Structures are given as structure tokens and as C-alpha cells.
Amino acid sequence: MQRPLDVLGSSEGKRIIIKLKSGEEITGILKAFDSHINVWLDEADSKDSEKEVKLGRVLVRGDNIIFVSPAQ
Amino acid sequence: MQRPLDVLGSSEGKRIIIKLKSGEEITGILKAFDSHINVWLDEADSKDSEKEVKLGRVLVRGDNIIFVSPAQ
Amino acid sequence: MQRPLDVLGSSEGKRIIIKLKSGEEITGILKAFDSHINVWLDEADSKDSEKEVKLGRVLVRGDNIIFVSPAQ
Amino acid sequence: MQRPLDVLGSSEGKRIIIKLKSGEEITGILKAFDSHINVWLDEADSKDSEKEVKLGRVLVRGDNIIFVSPAQ
Amino acid sequence: MQRPLDVLGSSEGKRIIIKLKSGEEITGILKAFDSHINVWLDEADSKDSEKEVKLGRVLVRGDNIIFVSPAQ
Amino acid sequence: MQRPLDVLGSSEGKRIIIKLKSGEEITGILKAFDSHINVWLDEADSKDSEKEVKLGRVLVRGDNIIFVSPAQ
Amino acid sequence: MQRPLDVLGSSEGKRIIIKLKSGEEITGILKAFDSHINVWLDEADSKDSEKEVKLGRVLVRGDNIIFVSPAQ
Numbered sequence: 001m002q003r004p005l006d007v008l009g010s011s012e013g014k015r016i017i018i019k020l021k022s023g024e025e026i027t028g029i030l031k032a033f034d035s036h037i038n039v040w041l042d043e044a045d046s047k048d049s050e051k052e053v054k055l056g057r058v059l060v061r062g063d064n065i066i067f068v069s070p071a072q
Numbered sequence: 073m074q075r076p077l078d079v080l081g082s083s084e085g086k087r088i089i090i091k092l093k094s095g096e097e098i099t100g101i102l103k104a105f106d107s108h109i110n111v112w113l114d115e116a117d118s119k120d121s122e123k124e125v126k127l128g129r130v131l132v133r134g135d136n137i138i139f140v141s142p143a144q
Numbered sequence: 145m146q147r148p149l150d151v152l153g154s155s156e157g158k159r160i161i162i163k164l165k166s167g168e169e170i171t172g173i174l175k176a177f178d179s180h181i182n183v184w185l186d187e188a189d190s191k192d193s194e195k196e197v198k199l200g201r202v203l204v205r206g207d208n209i210i211f212v213s214p215a216q
Numbered sequence: 217m218q219r220p221l222d223v224l225g226s227s228e229g230k231r232i233i234i235k236l237k238s239g240e241e242i243t244g245i246l247k248a249f250d251s252h253i254n255v256w257l258d259e260a261d262s263k264d265s266e267k268e269v270k271l272g273r274v275l276v277r278g279d280n281i282i283f284v285s286p287a288q
Numbered sequence: 289m290q291r292p293l294d295v296l297g298s299s300e301g302k303r304i305i306i307k308l309k310s311g312e313e314i315t316g317i318l319k320a321f322d323s324h325i326n327v328w329l330d331e332a333d334s335k336d337s338e339k340e341v342k343l344g345r346v347l348v349r350g351d352n353i354i355f356v357s358p359a360q
Numbered sequence: 361m362q363r364p365l366d367v368l369g370s371s372e373g374k375r376i377i378i379k380l381k382s383g384e385e386i387t388g389i390l391k392a393f394d395s396h397i398n399v400w401l402d403e404a405d406s407k408d409s410e411k412e413v414k415l416g417r418v419l420v421r422g423d424n425i426i427f428v429s430p431a432q
Numbered sequence: 433m434q435r436p437l438d439v440l441g442s443s444e445g446k447r448i449i450i451k452l453k454s455g456e457e458i459t460g461i462l463k464a465f466d467s468h469i470n471v472w473l474d475e476a477d478s479k480d481s482e483k484e485v486k487l488g489r490v491l492v493r494g495d496n497i498i499f500v501s502p503a504q
Contacts, residue, residue, distance in 0.1 A: 217320065218319060218320040218328070219320055219322055220319075220320045220321055220322055220326040220327055220328035220347055221322075221326065221328075221347065222320065222328070223319075223320075223328045223345060223346075223347045224347060237310070237352070253326075253347075253349055278349070279351070281349050282308065282310065282312075282348070282349060282352050283314070283334075283343070283346050283347060283348045283349065283352075284346070284347045284349075285332075285343050285344060285345060285346040285347070286344065286345055288342075288344055
């Protein structure tokens with residue numbers, strides 16, 4: 001049987017989209033994650049209804065995350 | 073005796089509806105889940121009172137979930 | 145000495161009412177529960193001040209629950 | 217040395233008042249409790265600024281509770 | 289080296305003030321506490337900006353507490 | 361390698377400033393702390409946008425804290 | 433395989449930006465961190481939409497953090 005975090009394993013090195021509880025979205029190349037869904041992204045940007053900000057490398061703390069999805 | 077998460081076990085490969093604390097609903101094909109109710113869905117869409125968004129593959133972090141129900 | 149979750153044990157197979165932190169109420173036939181008060185209901189409906197929705201089978205994540213009561 | 221939950225032990229079989237984070241108060245006969253302060257009450261009623269509701273038997277999830285006090 | 293909860297140990301049998309996240313203050317004679325800062329008070333009163341209420345004996349769940357201070 | 365709580369170890373006996381999630385600031389002489397960042401202060405005062413209050417000895421529950429800084 | 437907190441390991445001694453759930457941003461030289469993402473910064477400043485404040489040395493409690501990024 002598969003585990004839900006396997007979906008992240010198959011996205012390593014690829015671009016993902018993270019939807020945060022704050023309403024922001026962060027996209028970037030997935031470099032690493034752990035069981036808390038703490039996520040390290042490279043080439044990341046954040047976006048809310050008002051503006052887009054270039055973040056570069058970023059560590060997102062897992063407890064802020066609603067969902068994670070491979071970028072299409 | 074059965075355990076409450078067995079309801080998810082019998083929904084694997086089938087479409088479910090997830091109601092989130094944020095008010096959003098996410099539907100998709102259940103691929104995997106764990107004891108935190110972290111959920112991996114395929115062919116997923118999210119919907120709130122304003123709009124519907126195609127998500128495709130998605131990992132929903134369990135602590136955002138109010139309830140999960142098989143799609144009828 | 146009894147434990148508080150015994151009240152759920154004696155309600156298995158019977159209709160219960162769950163009051164959620166969101167203000168919603170969910171009623172259904174109790175099929176299973178665990179120590180986090182994750183609850184599996186059959187023949188469930190949700191109700192808030194505006195509308196009533198038929199849910200059928202549903203898994204409610206325990207951390208959303210204020211209280212659980214046998215339906216009278 | 218005594219422990220704070222001993223105050224509940226000496227209230228078993230007696231009427232207590234529970235103040236919830238939601239602003240509601242629930243009163244009832246204390247039947248059982250555990251270390252999370254999950255509480256089982258019989259002959260319970262809930263009350264907020266607008267209305268009073270007869271609950272009968274109820275299990276209150278501990279994380280909703282601000283304080284518990286013997287009814288005077 | 290001392291530990292922060294020692295400040296409570298030296299207040300047993302004395303009046304303390306508890307500031308809650310809800311904005312309320314509760315004062316009373318400290319009878320017992322545990323590592324979660326669950327607190328049992330006797331001769332307690334609660335007070336917010338609008339009113340003061342006599343509580344008598346009370347168990348305050350630790351996760352509601354901002355700070356505890358000996359009454360001066 | 362150093363650990364982040366070492367910053368508190370080197371502040372024992374000295375005045376620190378604690379910024380709370382509620383918006384309040386508390387200053388006082390650091391007497392003790394633990395791994396949850398529960399903090400015991402002496403000669404403490406609290407301050408928000410409206411008023412300053414003398415607290416004297418106080419135990420601050422760690423989960424309320426945004427950051428701690430040595431007073432400059 | 434790398435772990436997400438490795439991104440902090442490679443930033444020790446360098447300036448980072450921390451985005452908090454409160455909306456504030458804190459920047460400073462990373463001195464130490466732990467598995468909860470508690471972070472010790474030197475030469476730190478905090479900034480919100482209204483003002484910038486010099487903090488100097490500061491310990492940020494991890495549960496307030498949305499993300500951490502190396503300053504560019």
C-alpha cells in the first residue's frame with residue numbers, strides 16, 4: 001500500500017504548488033520534505049491576491065500548509 | 073470492532089469529498105491516507121463559494137480536514 | 145471506574161449528534177470511533193443555521209468536535 | 217502532593233459547570249473524565265447568551281474547555 | 289538550576305492571578321498544578337472588562353493560560 | 361554546535377523582553393526557562409498599546425511567545 | 433537524501449529572513465536552530481507594514497514561523 005507522502009517523493013526535483021492557510025500560494029522546485037511536511041524549495045515565488053514576491057530558496061514550516069500539488 | 077479510518081480504506085480508488093476548515097471542498101480519487109488523515113488524491117478539484125479550481129494530483133495535510141465522505 | 149469515551153461505546157449502532165467548532169451539527173449512526181474521537185457515521189446529515197446537507201457515510205476528524213451526544 | 221485533576225475526582229456523581237472556549241457553558245452530572253479533561257456528563261444542558269438547550273448525556277472533548285467548576 | 293514551574297511550587301496555598309487567552313483573569317488560592325500548567329484553585333473569582341463572577345473551586349485547563357503571577 | 365535556547369541560558373539573571381502573540385510585551389529578570397520556552401521572570405511588567413501593568417514575579421506559558429530578546 | 437532543515441544548516445552565520453504568521457518579518461544572522469525551527473538570530477530587525485524595530489539578539493519560537501529564506 002502507498003502512503004500519502006509518496007506523492008511528494010515522486011515530485012522531488014520538480015515544481016510544486018503549496019497552498020497556505022494564510023491564503024498565499026508558494027511555488028518552487030521541491031528539494032526535500034519530512035514527515036511534518038516541512039518543505040525545502042528552490043527558485044520559489046509567493047503569491048497572494050495583491051502581489052507576487054521572488055523568494056529563491058525557502059523552508060516552509062509544514063503546519064502552515066493546506067495542500068501540495070505538482071505544478072501542471 | 074472497526075476503527076473510524078476503515079471508512080477510508082474501503083474508499084481507496086474511489087471518489088471522495090473532503091470538507092476543509094477553510095470552507096473549501098476538495099474532491100478526488102483517493103490514492104492513499106495515513107493515521108493523521110493526510111490524504112493523497114488524483115483527479116482532484118477544489119471548490120469554494122466563489123470558484124472551482126482543477127488541482128489534478130494533490131496531498132491534503134490532515135489537520136485542515138473537518139470531514140471526509142465518499143462521493144455519492 | 146468508567147472512562148469518558150465509554151459513552152461512545154454504548155452508542156455504537158445508534159444515532160448521535162456531533163456539535164462542531166465551526167457551528168455545524170452532524171447527526172448519523174455511530175459505526176466506529178477512536179481515542180482522538182475521530183468518528184465514522186452512516187446515514188449522516190450536516191446542519192448549520194442556513195441549510196441541511198445529506199452526507200451519507202462520513203469520517204469526522206476528532207479535533208473539530210466540541211461535544212457528542214446520543215440523539216434523543 | 218495533590219494533582220489538579222483530583223478536583224474532578226471529588227466531583228464524580230455531582231453537578232459541575234464547564235466553561236467552553238466558544239463562550240457556551242455546559243452543566244451536568246460528572247460521570248467520568250480522563251487526563252485530556254475529556255468529560256462525560258449526564259442530565260446536561262448547554263447555555264449561551266441566546267438560548268438554553270437540553271443535551272442529556274454528552275461527551276465534551278477536553279480541548280474546548282477553559283475551566284471546570286463544581287456547581288454551587 | 290531552577291525550572292520555571294518552581295514559581296508555582298512556592299505559591300501553593302497562596303493567592304495567584306491567572307491571565308487567560310480569552311482576556312479574562314482568574315484569581316484564587318493555588319491548591320495544585322501539573323506540567324501542562326493545569327491549575328486547581330479554591331476561593332476563585334473570574335473577571336473580564338464587563339463583570340466579576342464568583343467561581344469557588346475551579347480547574348483551569350493549562351492551554352488557556354498566558355501567564356500566572358502571585359497576587360501582590 | 362549551539363542550540364537556539366542557549367540564547368536564554370546566557371540571559372539568566374538579566375532583563376529580557378518577551379513579545380506575545382496577543383500583542384503584549386512582557387519584560388523582567390529571567391530566572392528560569394524550560395524546553396517549551398515556559399519562562400519565569402522577576403520584577404516583570406506587561407505593556408500593550410493602551411497601558412503598562414506591574415506584574416512582579418510571573419510564569420509565562422511558552423506557547424504564547426513569538427520571540428524573546430535580551431533587553432538592550 | 434536531503435532533509436528540509438538542511439537549508440538552515442547551510443545558512444548558519446548568514447543573514448536570513450523569517451516570515452511570521454502575525455504578518456511580521458524578522459531578519460538577522462542565523463546562529464542556531466533546532467527541529468522545532470526555534471531560531472536564534474543576532475543583529476536582528478523586525479518589520480511590519482507600519483514600522484521597523486531593532487531587536488539585536490533574539491530567539492524566535494518555531495511555531496510562529498511560516499517560512500525561512502536566505503537573504504538575497
